[in-house]
Amino acid sequence: MMKVNVCTDKKTYDVVIEQGVLNQAGSIIEKVAPASRYMLIVDEQVATHYLESFLQTFTQTAVHVSVVPSGEQSKSFAQYERLLNDCFEYQLDRSSVIIAFGGGVIGDLAGFVAGTYMRGISFVQVPTTLLAHDSSVGGKVAINLEKGKNMVGLFHQPELVLYDPQLLQTLPEKEWRSGFAEIVKMAFIADRDFLTWLEEEVDSLTSIEGESLVRMIERAVALKARIVQQDEQELGIRGMLNFGHTLGHAIEAELGYGAVTHGEAVLIGMAFALKLSERKHNIDLASDRYIAWFQSLGYTVQIPSSLEITDLLSQMMKDKKARHGTLHYVLLSALGKATIEPITAEELVAELTVEKGGH
Amino acid sequence: MMKVNVCTDKKTYDVVIEQGVLNQAGSIIEKVAPASRYMLIVDEQVATHYLESFLQTFTQTAVHVSVVPSGEQSKSFAQYERLLNDCFEYQLDRSSVIIAFGGGVIGDLAGFVAGTYMRGISFVQVPTTLLAHDSSVGGKVAINLEKGKNMVGLFHQPELVLYDPQLLQTLPEKEWRSGFAEIVKMAFIADRDFLTWLEEEVDSLTSIEGESLVRMIERAVALKARIVQQDEQELGIRGMLNFGHTLGHAIEAELGYGAVTHGEAVLIGMAFALKLSERKHNIDLASDRYIAWFQSLGYTVQIPSSLEITDLLSQMMKDKKARHGTLHYVLLSALGKATIEPITAEELVAELTVEKGGH
Numbered sequence A, B: 001m002m003k004v005n006v007c008t009d010k011k012t013y014d015v016v017i018e019q020g021v022l023n024q025a026g027s028i029i030e031k032v033a034p035a036s037r038y039m040l041i042v043d044e045q046v047a048t049h050y051l052e053s054f055l056q057t058f059t060q061t062a063v064h065v066s067v068v069p070s071g072e073q074s075k076s077f078a079q080y081e082r083l084l085n086d087c088f089e090y091q092l093d094r095s096s097v098i099i100a101f102g103g104g105v106i107g108d109l110a111g112f113v114a115g116t117y118m119r120g121i122s123f124v125q126v127p128t129t130l131l132a133h134d135s136s137v138g139g140k141v142a143i144n145l146e147k148g149k150n151m152v153g154l155f156h157q158p159e160l161v162l163y164d165p166q167l168l169q170t171l172p173e174k175e176w177r178s179g180f181a182e183i184v185k186m187a188f189i190a191d192r193d194f195l196t197w198l199e200e201e202v203d204s205l206t207s208i209e210g211e212s213l214v215r216m217i218e219r220a221v222a223l224k225a226r227i228v229q230q231d232e233q234e235l236g237i238r239g240m241l242n243f244g245h246t247l248g249h250a251i252e253a254e255l256g257y258g259a260v261t262h263g264e265a266v267l268i269g270m271a272f273a274l275k276l277s278e279r280k281h282n283i284d285l286a287s288d289r290y291i292a293w294f295q296s297l298g299y300t301v302q303i304p305s306s307l308e309i310t311d312l313l314s315q316m317m318k319d320k321k322a323r324h325g326t327l328h329y330v331l332l333s334a335l336g337k338a339t340i341e342p343i344t345a346e347e348l349v350a351e352l353t354v355e356k357g358g359h
């Protein structure tokens, strides 16, 4: 059984990654996170595929189920309130445990419910998307304001994460692209060997499976765990995780959330940041080769031509880390090594103009 | 300046209790909890009396104001969401500070907003009720589910509490009764000398003022602080704070929230628990004298005759600490000394029958 142990200042827990682990998930959860009763919060898509078989693996404890509509719009106050009322209706108490069964949306939403019901009860994550390698480590849980993504939340660490890569078989291809982009990001900022391995191993997103898939997820989880452990409250190096995100977020916001997946937008941001790193540091990061690889995997790497540079810039300047017209931008000093550097609005406009003109 | 220092495992902060401190509140807050900007969340009643003069004491920093309707029904999801949207509209960031200006309702609500906006920003409490000696210490913040009080919340400690007893001049008498009941409770469970002092000093709730009032609040705050410091996560002795509350909560719930104040209901519970302690421990706690004192202060001490014992009992059995028909009940082993003891449903019915019959 492949395990990554995550140590936080409040709690230590395992991320178990194993093909077919869903078949024993209930009994593992009953052992590692025993409870008076469970409430399973499940994505509706995931429920159609896997709910019945998952429920059958619980042998001792009552499991109440709340199904949540698929999609980002479920990270809302309405769903949050509804689920808390469900907790109360099902008579959950401080010794009950919430189980999040779905992608990042369900993990964030169910984690926030668990973190605030009766001032915090335990929860377990059973992720079902590739992106969840990221969302299930670090303890960030959140819902959205109508105008601000992830603006309301907490740090609340799970008791256990049970990751069954077989569940990814039913994941739509664009969700594979979204998740894989964040895995590549992890390699770019922190692990050159992993980057090399990925480039060799992955020539199509539909062909990653079996032990390679387990290994890939395990490596990404371990990298994320290492970074957040070093910086649990997001004061310093955790910022490296924003590689590709400054522009990526701006693209998402300008196109309207949902038009591209988060990872697809981040990938455009990474392609830009790669080139920017080369120019600013006067180094060769083989950006053209990586960009060709991205394209061969089905990604768009250009900034969508419908977007105006000035609009992107003003989105970027809303970033939490922007101060007085200067952004703290994540760049690479080498493959596998990120730095965070100030970059002015003028520089950005110039670079964006080169990029947009260049395609 | 009278100060109580509160040490928690996350933070150390002062509760400053001083007549007229509101006149310098802004500048003290600017010093102790400096911020990029403030958002002041204020009770509408409190706003009519004190908002203008409070705002004038800020000299350097922008203060945005959100007014909240008075009363328990404001501890709702609707107000919570509205205030979080206000935070976003006012562009609060991680270096902003929320100020709660009102009684326990505002402290709990604003504290929960602060605890979850951007995964937690700082907050300051400026309490305006007598009961706030209790609600402003301990870090519990919460809102209500429609059917469950304080079911959603967190622990989130303030940076500072600034308590100006002069603000209590405008507090309605029933709110004095509510707050004073919790002060008496603190004395009963943990400080016999304080109890003696209270009994000598207080022969009418309208006559407590000046240095006596400051001293009384200071003592109550210090006692609460000592108890929660010893037990921040409410695992053990913090349970003593529930003296009078098991029956009190049941009475509140049966009468419908708002029919009596929380403290008035708790006082009935304390009168009951005093007598129960005498009978169970075969000791003399001068319950008749205390009950006469309560009545002289304007309290009702009898269980309202409209309430059925069976209904009260089933409310009490909903208590978080009830297990298999047995409650953990806070009793006194002596004046100033609480114990927590199991008591069965049958015993309770018998005792309640004696009490209700006896009046």
Ligand SMILES: NC(=O)c1ccc[n+]([C@@H]2O[C@H](COP(=O)([O-])OP(=O)(O)OC[C@H]3O[C@@H](n4cnc5c(N)ncnc54)[C@H](O)[C@@H]3O)[C@@H](O)[C@H]2O)c1
Pocket (backbone or CB within 6 Å): A043, A044, A045, A046, A049, A070, A071, A072, A075, A102, A103, A104, A105, A106, A108, A128, A129, A130, A131, A132, A134, A135, A136, A137, A138, A139, A140, A141, A150, A167, A168, A169, A170, A171, A172, A175, A178, A262
């Ligand atoms: N907490 C964190 O640290 C963190 C990190 C990254 C992202 N996130 C959050 O995660 C969210 C995105 O997560 P996501 O990409 O997993 O999205 P998601 O949870 O919305 O899942 C994507 C889509 O795939 C479907 N789906 C999920 N699993 C499936 C399966 N096994 N088979 C078939 N369909 C399946 C879902 O119904 C949904 O339509 C965002 O809200 C983001 O803010 C959080």
Ligand SMILES: NC(=O)c1ccc[n+]([C@@H]2O[C@H](COP(=O)([O-])OP(=O)(O)OC[C@H]3O[C@@H](n4cnc5c(N)ncnc54)[C@H](O)[C@@H]3O)[C@@H](O)[C@H]2O)c1
Pocket (backbone or CB within 6 Å): B043, B044, B045, B046, B049, B070, B071, B072, B075, B102, B103, B104, B105, B106, B108, B128, B129, B130, B131, B132, B134, B135, B136, B137, B138, B139, B140, B141, B150, B167, B168, B169, B170, B171, B172, B175, B178, B262
């Ligand atoms: N967090 C905790 O540890 C804790 C402890 C005890 C109680 N509480 C909570 O506190 C709440 C009750 O607090 P409360 O009794 O302070 O109630 P409150 O905040 O509702 O205030 C009582 C009433 O007095 C008015 N008021 C407040 N200050 C005034 C002033 N100076 N002049 C005139 N009017 C004034 C208010 O408008 C309100 O109508 C409950 O929701 C309870 O759950 C929390």
